[in-house]
Each structure stands twice: as structure tokens, then as C-alpha cells.
Amino acid sequence: MSYNPDQPIRMTTPPSPAGGHRLSYNDRVWALIKIAFSNALLLIPTLGFYRFWAKTKLRRYFWSSVNLDGEALEYTGTAKELLIGFLIVIAIFLPIIIVMQILQFLASSDPGRYLVLSVTVNAVSIISILFLVYFAFYSARRYRMSRTLWRSIRGGLDGSAAVYALRCFGAAFLSAVTLGIAAPYADMFPTRYIINKSRFGSQQFAAPNLSGGPLMRRWLMVLLGFYVFIGIVAALAAINGLGEHTGQRPEPSPLFGFFVLIGILGLMLLNFWYAVFRVRYIISQITYGPVRFASGITTKSVMWIGFLYLVSFIGLIIALGFLAGILIVFFGFAAMAGTASDNAGPIFAIFFVGAFTLMGSSILSPLMLVRPLLKRFIQTMVIVGKIDFAQIAQTSQGPKRGEGLADILDVGGL
Amino acid sequence: METLYPARYADGRTAALYEVTVRLTANGLDIQERTTGAILASWPIRDIRKINDDPPGLLRLCLDSAEYNAARLTLLDPQVLFLLEKAGATLTVRHSSAKRLSVAAGTILLVLVLLSAGIWGWPKLADGIAGLLPENFEHQLGINSKKTIIAVLARLYSTKPTLCTAPDGVAALNKMVSRISAGFPVPIRFSADIVQVKMVNAFALPGGEIVVTSELIKFAESPEEVAAVLSHEMAHAIRHHPTRGMVRAAGYNILISLFFGSNFGSSLGEAILTSAYTRDMETEADRLGLTALRDANIKKNGLTTFFKRLRDKEGDHAKILSLLSTHPSFEDRIVAADAIADRPNAGPALDPKEWEALRKACDQTKPAS
Numbered sequence: 001m002s003y004n005p006d007q008p009i010r011m012t013t014p015p016s017p018a019g020g021h022r023l024s025y026n027d028r029v030w031a032l033i034k035i036a037f038s039n040a041l042l043l044i045p046t047l048g049f050y051r052f053w054a055k056t057k058l059r060r061y062f063w064s065s066v067n068l069d070g071e072a073l074e075y076t077g078t079a080k081e082l083l084i085g086f087l088i089v090i091a092i093f094l095p096i097i098i099v100m101q102i103l104q105f106l107a108s109s110d111p112g113r114y115l116v117l118s119v120t121v122n123a124v125s126i127i128s129i130l131f132l133v134y135f136a137f138y139s140a141r142r143y144r145m146s147r148t149l150w151r152s153i154r155g156g157l158d159g160s161a162a163v164y165a166l167r168c169f170g171a172a173f174l175s176a177v178t179l180g181i182a183a184p185y186a187d188m189f190p191t192r193y194i195i196n197k198s199r200f201g202s203q204q205f206a207a208p209n210l211s212g213g214p215l216m217r218r219w220l221m222v223l224l225g226f227y228v229f230i231g232i233v234a235a236l237a238a239i240n241g242l243g244e245h246t247g248q249r250p251e252p253s254p255l256f257g258f259f260v261l262i263g264i265l266g267l268m269l270l271n272f273w274y275a276v277f278r279v280r281y282i283i284s285q286i287t288y289g290p291v292r293f294a295s296g297i298t299t300k301s302v303m304w305i306g307f308l309y310l311v312s313f314i315g316l317i318i319a320l321g322f323l324a325g326i327l328i329v330f331f332g333f334a335a336m337a338g339t340a341s342d343n344a345g346p347i348f349a350i351f352f353v354g355a356f357t358l359m360g361s362s363i364l365s366p367l368m369l370v371r372p373l374l375k376r377f378i379q380t381m382v383i384v385g386k387i388d389f390a391q392i393a394q395t396s397q398g399p400k401r402g403e404g405l406a407d408i409l410d411v412g413g414l
Numbered sequence: 415m416e417t418l419y420p421a422r423y424a425d426g427r428t429a430a431l432y433e434v435t436v437r438l439t440a441n442g443l444d445i446q447e448r449t450t451g452a453i454l455a456s457w458p459i460r461d462i463r464k465i466n467d468d469p470p471g472l473l474r475l476c477l478d479s480a481e482y483n484a485a486r487l488t489l490l491d492p493q494v495l496f497l498l499e500k501a502g503a504t505l506t507v508r509h510s511s512a513k514r515l516s517v518a519a520g521t522i523l524l525v526l527v528l529l530s531a532g533i534w535g536w537p538k539l540a541d542g543i544a545g546l547l548p549e550n551f552e553h554q555l556g557i558n559s560k561k562t563i564i565a566v567l568a569r570l571y572s573t574k575p576t577l578c579t580a581p582d583g584v585a586a587l588n589k590m591v592s593r594i595s596a597g598f599p600v601p602i603r604f605s606a607d608i609v610q611v612k613m614v615n616a617f618a619l620p621g622g623e624i625v626v627t628s629e630l631i632k633f634a635e636s637p638e639e640v641a642a643v644l645s646h647e648m649a650h651a652i653r654h655h656p657t658r659g660m661v662r663a664a665g666y667n668i669l670i671s672l673f674f675g676s677n678f679g680s681s682l683g684e685a686i687l688t689s690a691y692t693r694d695m696e697t698e699a700d701r702l703g704l705t706a707l708r709d710a711n712i713k714k715n716g717l718t719t720f721f722k723r724l725r726d727k728e729g730d731h732a733k734i735l736s737l738l739s740t741h742p743s744f745e746d747r748i749v750a751a752d753a754i755a756d757r758p759n760a761g762p763a764l765d766p767k768e769w770e771a772l773r774k775a776c777d778q779t780k781p782a783s
Contacts, residue, residue, distance in 0.1 A: 152486045394427055
């Protein structure tokens, strides 16, 4: 089966290849709007505790929107499992977080005096947080896969979250020592692990031919763009710095700021282009028994979704900023009345902006980001080859508790 | 003649999908393979459930039983649901109203317990923690947060962080600080700076660091008015209120980011601005500050005149808002000020020459690093 990821399939509804399997997306926007708004309303008065129920509702909705051969997926996880997972992690991590915070606070108060402490605390917390992020990502994925049901059969993710985290560290190390050049090869180290350990029922997924090689050409272009940008910024900064010695203190030129902005934007687009290609390539290498996959998702479509999401978010922020401004002005008059730090205004503003941003993103993210992305992804996915699902047997139940750690570290995703 | 309804069935053992017909019997549902007529399963009516939260249009059933909980039946005809309900099936488990009430009550109780732990418990604990901090640590914290607050103030007013440094003005301020300081029973080391920003305000920071705004000195009509504000801030510092406020804010930040799953709170700089003292702390600082003025032989009428003029400037809405803000109302403060009498030999806070110098402190400035 030859498939060239360089030429994405340009169609939204792929035809079902003769005898192949067929994916489709069942869109029910109003049902989603109802879920998103009720979630947003319940989040604040419950001090955020509702998010376990919110997440579960959204997952049940999104899972049931995906059809394979006419049969919808099902999410069988419960909010209770997520809540218990969270409480256990809180019990373990709250004391650790507090001690770390106090040490960091202490170290930052006098970096000279507490230099050794400062360096140690920072190094330990960066490494352990990174480790936990990778660990949590894998565990959360294991939980989600074990709670995914299709035709009465569960998915699953075997393997060890710690091994995955170590592979991620290895990959980061390899890319760092090669100044980023070997990043695509390094990237495949943890990616291959997660694919090989995934399964649906008794049948494993695999990616025997996965390699960084086909990604190199595009990656080097991204890297080149990055280094050229850094070089130009450094050169401009140096020229600016030379001016300082001549006695005049030059204002940073607006042109410089404009260049940096354009440069960052350009790098982001370049990175998008690479990331979408990478996803397409990885999907093209996954096998499930005799079945193979191909994704026709394009950079343009993903960028367009990202753009619309960003625009809706900026609109929200402007509206909230306006609201906060009114509050600050209103309370500001009162604040002038007290002599010392009187801050009803800022407190109210921060509280309202925080609460509304939380509510806003819990509405916008499922509606403007997850839904269009998932829909696009499912509609452009082609499954090639045929497997006899009668041969796929049920497996064990998977983890008992939800993804507590990932929830706290915010890597749980949807 | 019984009706057969079309459906799809997966048995929970393999991913095979069976085209079936279902038939309502006395005990429940019989699931029969469509072509051969072989009975694949018989579902007892009391265990049949709809899938939780399935969107409208999806008609999926499962069994509420430990052994067969994975098997799924997808109906193609909604009629079956009505028939099942008519036969007494509990398709969606509704908790009894007593149970739902107790879950709601439990949630409200949990929220209340957490809120009161946050509102009453944590401040007490934070005060204890603040008291344990070593002195030079608090001092360093004060120096760092002074930098932060000067930067935050500058950002608020879109200016560059600037300190007023005219030598005579700085000397006059320092003289005033050391005079007031002598009025406290157990003075600490104080260090005051004037920051150039268009806001009438003053801040006490950990370790005796004080920030006064240039606008406050401009608004004041006598050195006693500045002294009244300074004594209040110095009283905060003596009682370690800023340190306590910052430890409280740090704790709230940790908790909020834990409970809301993301960083909903603020950075340290904002924490200083928002680490409002409690009303008790304000009242304490007022009382202690006034006593210090009295014992330093400074006339305390500055407080009264300053607040009266501020009240005239602000109007009545300040009274309403004082319920929300943490400061006592003007009226309360003026009444409290009248309760403490000046010493017979009380005099001005600065002589006219020094006062003139203080008012010109911003004739010379330097950027705050």
C-alpha cells in the first residue's frame, strides 16, 4: 500500500474503498451548545468541581459523534472516577507543591544567599514537573482509551507511563545535543512506543516503518527559519546596543518590533505546516492488523480553524476587558477615597475577568476548537484494507480511577 | 402475532456486529439473529438501560449487570423504547429525590466548608507562617516586592518606573519617617521612597519598606497630612500586615490553581495589589498610627483634614462602597481619630523649609531599576 503524505488527499468525504471501513462524523451542534453553556454556568458556583462532570458530558457527546461503519463510539468513563483520581492526587501532591512553593519563595527572596538551594529547587522542580507532565499524558490516554467502547469492545493502552516519560526525556536530550537537527528522529522514540502499546480489543496497533527520515526535509526548513530569525534579531539588537555606547539611548525602533512580530507569526505558521504534515505522516504509518490509515487533513484547514477560534477568543477578551475597565473605573473612584492600598476595584475586576474567561473558554473551546477539528479530522480520514472484527476479542477493564494528575497539570485534554 | 423489530447487537465478547430482531417477551427482550433466528441473548427487563447522556437520535441500550455490562444493542426503531417503558423498564436510572437532595446538600456543604476554611482558616495559618519567616528573608522580600510594585504602578499608568530623588526632599521624608518611628513602642527599620505616579496612594511592604506616591504629596496641604498616611502605613509594617497578606495570597494562588485546574489567579505583583488587608488590620493600623503620631508629638489633625477633603472629592458613593472595600469609612476613621487627643506640646510634622523641600522632591528623578 503506497501512500505519499506529501500529497494530501483533497476531499472532505472520502469514498469508502471497496470492502473497506468507513468513518463519519455525526454533527449535532445544538446538543453541544446546550452542554457547553450548562457546563459554563455550573463551573463557578461549584468552585470548579463541576469540571469532572463537564468533561464527562463533553466526552460522551464527542465520542458518540464519531461513527465507524455506522456504529457510534461510546465513552464509558464517569465523573466519579475523575473526581476520585483528582482527590487522590491532591492528597499526594498538595504537601509536595506547598513545600516546593515555600522553598522557591525562599530561594527567590535572596538568590545570592540561597544560590545552591535556588539552583537545586529550580532544577528539581523543572525536571520533576516535566516528568510528571509526560507521565500524566500517558496515564490520561490510558484511561481514555480504556473508556472507549465500539461494538461492545474496549480500547486500551498497555506499557508503562514511566517508560514513556523516560523516552520523552531521551528524545529531548537527543534533539538538544544536535541543536534540533535530529528532532524528527528523536520524536519517533516516544511516538512509536505509544502507538505500539495502543490496541482496540485484543488487536495491537503498530507502526513498523515509522522513522524520522521522511520528516527531515520539512523539519530542516522550519529549523532554518528559526535560526535565521534568531540571527537577524540578535544582529539588530547588537546594532541597537552599539548605539547605546555613543551616548544616545535609542528607543527600540517600531520597525524592530514589527519585524519580531512578523517573524514570530511566520515561525508559527511554518510550525503549523510541519505539525500537520507530521500528523499525516504518522497516521500513514499506523497499522491495525491488515488495516492502514490515511489522513487528508490540510494545514490550511487546521489554520483556518485555529484562526476562527483565535478571533472568537479575542472578541471575548475585548468584551471582558471592557467589562473589567468599567469595574475598575467604578471602584477606582472609591479606591481614591482610602489613602493606602485600597483595592476593591482590582479584586473585583480580577475575579470577574478570571471567572468569565474560565466560563468563556469552557464554551468556546468545545464549540470553536474541538468540534471543528474533530469533524475535519474524521471526515478526511480514510481507512484502507479490511479486518474481520469478529476476531477482535474483549480485554480487561483498564485503570479503576481517572486521570487525576493530568487534570492538575492541565495536560488531560478533552 | 408478535412484532419483530430490527436492531444491531454486539455481545461484549468480540467486535462482531449481529443484524438482529428484538422481540418483547414476558420477561424482557429476546435478541434473535435475523437470518438464522438463533437467540443470541435474552435481556431481563429490569436490567435494561439506555446509554448515559446519549445525544438525541441515538438509541443504544446496555445491561446493568456486572457480567454483561459491555454488550450493546442499537435499536433502529424508537417504538421499542416506548414498549419497554410500557412494560415497566427503567431505561434511565433516576436517583430518588432523597438521594439527589443529599448529593446537592453534600456539595453545598463541601463548598461552604472549603470557603470558610479559605476565609477564616487559612488567614490564621498564614499569619502563623508569616511569623516564622526569618527577619532578613522578610527584608529581602520587601526589597523585591518594592521593585515589583513600582513596576506595576508604572505599567498601570503607562509611564516608566521613576523615583523622586531631590536630596532635600528625600532628607525631609526620612526625617518625618524617623520622627514617627520614634513614636512606636518597638520601632523597626524603615525605608521610604517616593514614586512618581498620578495616583493618591501609599503602600506598606514587608520588612518596613514604604512607597508613597508623588500625587499624594501633591494632594496633601500640610506635612501632618502626609505624616498621618505614613504613620498608618508604618503601623501596617510594624504589625507585619504586608507579609501576612502576601503569604495569604500565595496560599490562595496555590489553592485556586489546584481547584480550577489552571492558573486563574495572579502573579506576585498583582498579589501585592490585591492582598487587601482585612478591616481589622486597617482599624489596627489606624489606631496604632494615631498613637505613634501622638507619642511623636505630631499634631494628628492631618488625618481629619486629609480624609475630609478626600470625602468631599469622592462624594457619597464612597460610603456605599466602603462596605465592599476593606477600609473603614471616612466617618468611622474621623471619629476614631477624634478619640485620641494630641499631646499639649504637639507640633508640626516638618518645619516650613523641610515641607517645601518635600513638595519639590520630584524636581529631580531617576529611573527605578
